[in-house]
Amino acid sequence: MTIRELLETKARKNGDRPFLLFKNEKVSYAEMDRRANSVANGLLDAGIAKGDKVSVIVANCPEFMYIWFGLCKIGAIMVPINYNNKGEGLRYIIDHSDSKVVFVQDRFLGNLNEVLGLVPKVERIVVVSRGGQGHRPMGSLDFDRFFMEKSTALSADIPVLDKDVMAINYTSGTTGAPKGAMIPQGMYPIVGEGFASWIGANPDYVIYTCLPLYHANAQGLSTSGALAADCSFALGEGFSASSFWEDMRRYGATEFNYVGGMIPILFKQPPRADDRDQPVKVCWGAAAPRDIWREFEKRFGLTIVEGYGTTEDSIPLTNPLNAIKVGSIGKEVDFAQVSVVDPEDKELGPNDIGEIVIRPRLPYSTMLGYYKMPEVTLERARNLWWHTGDLGSRDEEGYFYFVDRAKDCIRRRGENISSFELEKAVNSHPAVLETAAIGVPSDIGEEDVKICVVLKPGQSVKPEELIAYCEDRVAYFMIPRYVEFFDSFPKTPTERIRKFLLKKEWLTVGTWDREQSGYKLKR
Numbered sequence: 001m002t003i004r005e006l007l008e009t010k011a012r013k014n015g016d017r018p019f020l021l022f023k024n025e026k027v028s029y030a031e032m033d034r035r036a037n038s039v040a041n042g043l044l045d046a047g048i049a050k051g052d053k054v055s056v057i058v059a060n061c062p063e064f065m066y067i068w069f070g071l072c073k074i075g076a077i078m079v080p081i082n083y084n085n086k087g088e089g090l091r092y093i094i095d096h097s098d099s100k101v102v103f104v105q106d107r108f109l110g111n112l113n114e115v116l117g118l119v120p121k122v123e124r125i126v127v128v129s130r131g132g133q134g135h136r137p138m139g140s141l142d143f144d145r146f147f148m149e150k151s152t153a154l155s156a157d158i159p160v161l162d163k164d165v166m167a168i169n170y171t172s173g174t175t176g177a178p179k180g181a182m183i184p185q186g187m188y189p190i191v192g193e194g195f196a197s198w199i200g201a202n203p204d205y206v207i208y209t210c211l212p213l214y215h216a217n218a219q220g221l222s223t224s225g226a227l228a229a230d231c232s233f234a235l236g237e238g239f240s241a242s243s244f245w246e247d248m249r250r251y252g253a254t255e256f257n258y259v260g261g262m263i264p265i266l267f268k269q270p271p272r273a274d275d276r277d278q279p280v281k282v283c284w285g286a287a288a289p290r291d292i293w294r295e296f297e298k299r300f301g302l303t304i305v306e307g308y309g310t311t312e313d314s315i316p317l318t319n320p321l322n323a324i325k326v327g328s329i330g331k332e333v334d335f336a337q338v339s340v341v342d343p344e345d346k347e348l349g350p351n352d353i354g355e356i357v358i359r360p361r362l363p364y365s366t367m368l369g370y371y372k373m374p375e376v377t378l379e380r381a382r383n384l385w386w387h388t389g390d391l392g393s394r395d396e397e398g399y400f401y402f403v404d405r406a407k408d409c410i411r412r413r414g415e416n417i418s419s420f421e422l423e424k425a426v427n428s429h430p431a432v433l434e435t436a437a438i439g440v441p442s443d444i445g446e447e448d449v450k451i452c453v454v455l456k457p458g459q460s461v462k463p464e465e466l467i468a469y470c471e472d473r474v475a476y477f478m479i480p481r482y483v484e485f486f487d488s489f490p491k492t493p494t495e496r497i498r499k500f501l502l503k504k505e506w507l508t509v510g511t512w513d514r515e516q517s518g519y520k521l522k523r
């Protein structure tokens with residue numbers, strides 16, 4: 001089944017039952033399908049054909065979903081982009097993906113306008129109005145007028161197969177440029193059906209997420225899971241600890257998805273008498289701290305279910321709802337095979353630490369490869385296993401445990417940060433000789449970002465100046481919290497920086513802390 005078939009099947013079945021809940025807006029199953037048809041007709045009128053790539057720079061809102069499903073209707077390929085991207089990071093994804101059209105929300109026009117002259121393959125800009133400001137490029141189309149006023153009946157029946165590419169989701173580059181994972185049409189229906197069963201969802205459920213729709217989590221789990229379960233999908237604009245439980249009550253949410261930092265942040269909020277007076281039964285995610293796991297469940301009256309997955313391989317592991325092991329990332333799901341191997345790809349025994357590797361049991365349940373990077377795809381898929389780059393172990397009962405990331409990816413508050421991209425930005429400062437970006441422990445879970453810097457001889461720069469320099473060049477979530485200057489870095493004989501030594505004693509008397517200094521970031 002494709003995403004298009006899943007939506008159309010559920011629209012026929014559920015009709016006017018509410019599907020999407022967003023703020024004060026409600027969109028039924030049938031209306032979601034009709035609006036997707038309108039977008040599809042607009043795409044065809046704009047000359048977009050099956051296989052064409054379309055970038056989407058839109059925050060969480062109904063329009064994102066109309067665009068996504070509209071693209072699925074005609075087999076065009078969505079390129080969802082983190083709307084915080086700017087500069088070279090934004091230019092690279094639009095250009096590398098060969099996008100012909102860019103849908104952009106009005107409040108992100110400034111970032112797009114800065115790179116428009118550097119993306120010659122783009123033929124058309126479509127502006128989604130949500131009350132923001134920004135200069136509209138000449139010749140741009142208005143989403144409401146050009147797409148929402150089209151016929152709600154699909155004007156052309158274009159064959160779309162489960163093996164066709166649905167989206168190119170770019171993962172943060174950790175040892176080089178970001179890689180575009182080609183997600184097949186058949187992947188999310190499989191994952192969504194699985195997710196619905198893992199959380200025990202039924203048509204009376206309300207699945208909630210405040211995670212961004214440009215992430216695979218919100219696409220493959222929350223959205224597709226709600227469709228699979230015939231239930232409602234509540235979409236938050238973003239995570240706010242102060243209003244989180246209010247949203248749960250307002251939407252009647254039965255389940256929410258989290259990333260690691262959300263659990264300790266919510267737990268650190270002052271206890272309230274009504275903490276348990278909310279409708280959530282289950283929350284599903286990854287990296288909940290073990291030391292507060294059971295206390296969190298007791299305080300809020302719910303069950304934490306942990307799983308594991310990446311953009312490329314969907315969700316191969318999850319804890320069974322009726323047999324959860326605290327700290328485990330779960331057992332194999334029906335459509336995946338998982339193992340732990342040594343550097344020579346030989347399977348390790350119980351409790352031995354090695355790389356987590358995966359392969360599918362069902363066709364089109366994992367990505368098709370990296371866009372325009374066949375060599376990287378083959379390297380990661382060597383010996384018929386997908387190599388995650390993550391270290392872990394497995395116990396005697398088949399439960400897996402995450403240990404660490406083997407690659408230089410920094411995980412901060414739900415975002416994967418490319419050390420390569422951050423280092424590239426800081427290295428462009430005229431006073432900087434070289435840098436090393438590292439993840440360091442955070443007091444709210446996951447990691448914070450530290451940038452280690454060696455200056456050019458005779459040069460000087462203040463930490464505040466480096467932070468201000470970063471603000472104009474990288475997404476705000478990538479901006480370092482810590483800065484430290486070095487005379488030189490420890491290196492290997494091949495001149496690679498020994499980052500593990502920088503991490504070993506990362507908090508020194510020479511470490512500058514942005515939060516302690518009172519520096520306020522621009523957004």
